[in-house]
Amino acid sequence: MSSVSIRQIRKSFAGLTVLDSVDMEIAPGEFVVILGSSGCGKSTLLNVIAGLDDCDSGQILINDVDVSGLEPSQRGLAMVFQSYALFPAMTVRRNLSFGMEIAGTPKAKIAEKVAWAAKLLQIEALLERKPSQLSGGQRQRVAIGRALVRSSSICLFDEPLSNLDAKLRAETRVELKELHETLKSTMIYVTHDQIEAMTMADRVAVMHKGRVEQFAEPQKVYEKPASLFVAGFIGSPAMNFLKGYLEGTRRFKTHDVSLDASSYGFATGPAAEEAILGIRCEDVNVVERGAPDSIPATLAFTELLGADALGWFDCLGQRFSVKLTIDAARTMQKDVGFRFNMSKASFFSAATERRL
């Protein structure tokens, strides 16, 4: 088990800032998912940790030892790649053993390690095959196996499931999580898939434009997003937003409507400023038109999703999604009112886009 410290990593490429002073402290044995859309710098960050990419400034510490100047193979890491990157002309067995052979591991030890990894990943029957004779899922296992036999306490994953079909992806997700429970090694996992992040991670780092916007437990990232970007990025359907003005008296004014926000847990002291209210689809209550402390909304259409339903409303010029029961969706009237569950809402400063 090893800890990883990422300190003030900066990298720019041809005038474009790819990584903007990234800081992360990863505890031993933790499963950390780095989540972001393409081009946010998440893969670059992983390459910098692995030593495959140089950074302009900053340090990478593994077990409190600075490894910034070391070659990738000397950092004690293993890595699984998106395209698997298996050695094409070698059998599965040789794919697993080749790295150890290069490192001068004794033959008996190599055989023992290969047998252990093959048993753990259930690829014993495939050991004599070439990568071209394997399916995508099997190649994925071999790639993971090649990382395992390095017996390093830190494993890096670069979007390892994105080339698999949906069903296999869900299965492999569970297996990876179990593997982490078994091996208890530190894992850093890069993905653009928020379901992977929510289900597997101990902590999620949401990245945007080369910065870490929030680094917290998945549920916390969902419930208390630290910035407007995280709020909009996490969750499907996306969070509903309303622009308005937050008064010092903890009332939120928008389009002639004034809402009581005193039940919201503000992180900052009372101050009057332009703000954005964010509310998830399950925290909107549909009430009768004109009920006290409600705002008017008009039903556009409903989507029945089997277990529950989604209602799409027009409210103060915005399109709102609201989670409904099937019965409620069937009998929904056109003109209704919304009442927000303010204790579960999020307020963001319109100026800084940070959580208030």
Add this chain to the structure above:
Amino acid sequence: MKTWLHRQTFKPDITVAVFFGVVAIFFYGSILWTFYMSLTRSTLMPNYAVVGLDQYVKLFTNYRWLVSCLNMVIFGVLFIVGTLGFGTILAIFADRRIQAESLFRTIFLYPLAVSLIVTGLSWRWVLDPVNGLQGLMRNAGWENFTFDWLTNPDRAIYTLVIASIWHSSGLVMVIVLAGLRGVDNDLWKAIRMEGIPLWRAYLQVIFPGMRPVIASCVVLLMSEVIRGYDLVIAMTKGGPGIATEMPAKFAVDFYFARVNLGLASAASIVMLMLSLLMLLPYFYSEFRKRT
């Protein structure tokens, strides 16, 4: 008439049929005719009486033909190994992101644009013992400098190898370079993660994964070997003596200079068989992969 023609749907068939006809008559027809001639005792003019395999027996007891075949094997092995090795090394250098890569690529590919006749003439001048490299060095004061391979019967074949490696290395470089550029970037990352030394990475991971590319190069170079005629004519004319005779030159000589149609045809047919034999491993591996 014109609209009637436009309405017809058989036009593509006619086009293809004409094309196939041309190929069938002039290509396969010629092969068949040559085979027929090789079974006769034709000399200047065709003689249509079939005598069996006499010409083949004569061919394989002909010392000059046997020397030609041996020369082709020596030349072929050295040329293919040398060109592959040299071209591959150039491709590796070009792939390591050197400065002015496109300039070097053009320089190395340029010999290919020069015809083999011109290549042969240039190398003949360079290697000429009196006026070429040897003469230059001796005039510069190095009196004992000797490089007379071109006129040495034991060495002349190697001058052909040098000239043709110079001519074809650029082609191999470009093909291998294209293959190297197609290597997945993640594979290079995996190689760095495992700490594999660069030479082992190329030898054991990258090139074994590029087998089809290498096979294409070998097939291209093999056809150069069997066709090898113009370079010999321009550089050595088969000499000194018969030291650099090649099967293709043998066939042409017997067709036109020594007017022995039957023997020349037999030589041609044997060359065709040799080509097919050489391509057999390639077809075999391709076919096996499909099934």
